[in-house]
Amino acid sequence: MxxxxxxxxxxxxxxxxxxxxxxxxxxxxxxxxxxxxxxxMQSAALRERELDHQYLPLKITAGQLRxxxxxxxxxxxxxxxxxxxxxxxxxxxxxxxTDPARDLGAVNTVRxxxxxxxxxxxxxxxxxxxLSQAWSAEEPPEEAVVLGAGGSARAAVDALIRWDxxxxxxxxxxxxxxxxxxxxxxxxxxxxxVKVEALPATSPQISSNSKVWVCCVAGEVPIGEYLPxxxxxxxxxxxxxxxxDQRPEEELPSGFMFSDGLPVLMMQxxxxxxxxxGPPVPWQAMRDAIER
Numbered sequence: 001m002x003x004x005x006x007x008x009x010x011x012x013x014x015x016x017x018x019x020x021x022x023x024x025x026x027x028x029x030x031x032x033x034x035x036x037x038x039x040x041m042q043s044a045a046l047r048e049r050e051l052d053h054q055y056l057p058l059k060i061t062a063g064q065l066r067x068x069x070x071x072x073x074x075x076x077x078x079x080x081x082x083x084x085x086x087x088x089x090x091x092x093x094x095x096x097x098t099d100p101a102r103d104l105g106a107v108n109t110v111r112x113x114x115x116x117x118x119x120x121x122x123x124x125x126x127x128x129x130x131l132s133q134a135w136s137a138e139e140p141p142e143e144a145v146v147l148g149a150g151g152s153a154r155a156a157v158d159a160l161i162r163w164d165x166x167x168x169x170x171x172x173x174x175x176x177x178x179x180x181x182x183x184x185x186x187x188x189x190x191x192x193x194v195k196v197e198a199l200p201a202t203s204p205q206i207s208s209n210s211k212v213w214v215c216c217v218a219g220e221v222p223i224g225e226y227l228p229x230x231x232x233x234x235x236x237x238x239x240x241x242x243x244x245d246q247r248p249e250e251e252l253p254s255g256f257m258f259s260d261g262l263p264v265l266m267m268q269x270x271x272x273x274x275x276x277x278g279p280p281v282p283w284q285a286m287r288d289a290i291e292r
Contacts, residue, residue: 004034005058007073014056021076026276027058029090030083034059035219035246037262037290038081038269044289045273048282053078062089069093069117079111079276081269084218087121087151094119104158105184106151109272120275123155126268128162130239131212134259137235142209143167147199147223148216149177152241154184156214157194165212169195171226199226210234219246224253231255239264262290 003015005027012019026046028038034057042055058080060068065086068074082090087106091097094107095116101107107119135141144165146156149172160168172178178196185191206228215223219242227238230253240247241261252258270281 003056005056007060007064007068012073021054023052023054024076024078025054025056026079027056027077028081028083029058029060029065029086031059031061031086033057033083035244036083037244037265038083041266041269041286041289042081042273044285045270045282048285049277049280051277060086062086065089065093069115074112074115077112079109081272082108082110084150084152090117091119091151093117100124100158103188104151104154105187106154108151108155108268109275111276120272121155122268122271122275123152123264124158124162125271126264126266127156127214127239127241128159129267130259130263131159131163131214131237133263134237134239134257135212135235136237136257137210139210140164141212141235141237143207144169144212144214146170146214146216147226148172148218149174149181149196150216153181153214153216156216156241157185157190160212160214161190161193168193169197171197171199173199204228206230206232207236208232208234211236213238215240215242217242220248222248222250224250227253227256229253266290 006013028036030036036057039055039057046053087108091107097119101119101121104121107121108123109120111118140163144160146153149170170181181196185194203225237257239259241264243261266286270283270286274281
């Protein structure tokens with residue numbers, strides 16, 4: 001994935017060495033960030049559009065975000081993507097937010113204009129596109145379960161509501177995460193439509209309804225115990241937003257359709273690219289970059 005950009009005591013460090021940008025650049029923020037394929041994908045898109053910008057992986061903590069925004073390091077930073085667990089922290093520092101970012105309370109894309117951070121969220125659109133393409137039936141599923149309660153889980157809930165799924169449940173390990181999800185749902189007047197509960201202590205029963213599971217938990221966390229042993233007679237789909245080394249090796253339930261997070265990464269990344277640079281989005285170049 002190349003060298004990682006960091007903020008050192010004396011400014012930028014790239015791969016452990018002092019670094020100065022030669023011009024305007026873009027980045028993906030994360031902690032960790034080495035797993036991200038966004039630099040490979042967005043760099044390919046920039047080359048295809050003949051745009052002379054670098055796109056780098058930036059390892060940064062939530063506590064360093066304010067320093068970056070107000071300090072000299074961010075002077076040539078013109079935009080960035082945001083991975084978990086920084087999406088809510090970045091949203092709090094944005095000077096303006098689009099309607100999707102405001103609705104979700106989380107930001108995954110930022111455009112920097114005159115030092116101001118303008119926040120956007122392309123996660124929901126990316127998730128909705130991939131779910132609808134991966135689903136085998138004509139009608140949306142009757143039920144959906146979202147595993148996790150962070151910014152990506154909010155985007156998943158938003159996508160499922162837009163897909164017109166009638167019964168949605170969010171399951172999360174921590175009571176604090178459950179409470180924050182309930183507060184967000186109440187703010188959008190969705191608390192009657194979406195149920196929030198703890199992760200099940202035992203594997204759930206095989207569903208008699210068509211059903212989707214969306215995994216929004218941290219990397220390397222097994223989820224097999226929270227899924228039924230097999231699909232029922234109706235379609236069942238698991239969308240795991242993780243990809244590559246983030247996903248632990250575990251068998252899928254028998255009969256499940258499956259998609260990992262790579263198609264979502266490409267969709268949300270292409271929407272981010274369009275928000276920064278306008279059309280056309282070089283979809284094929286982006287796809288080739290992450291599938292090689």
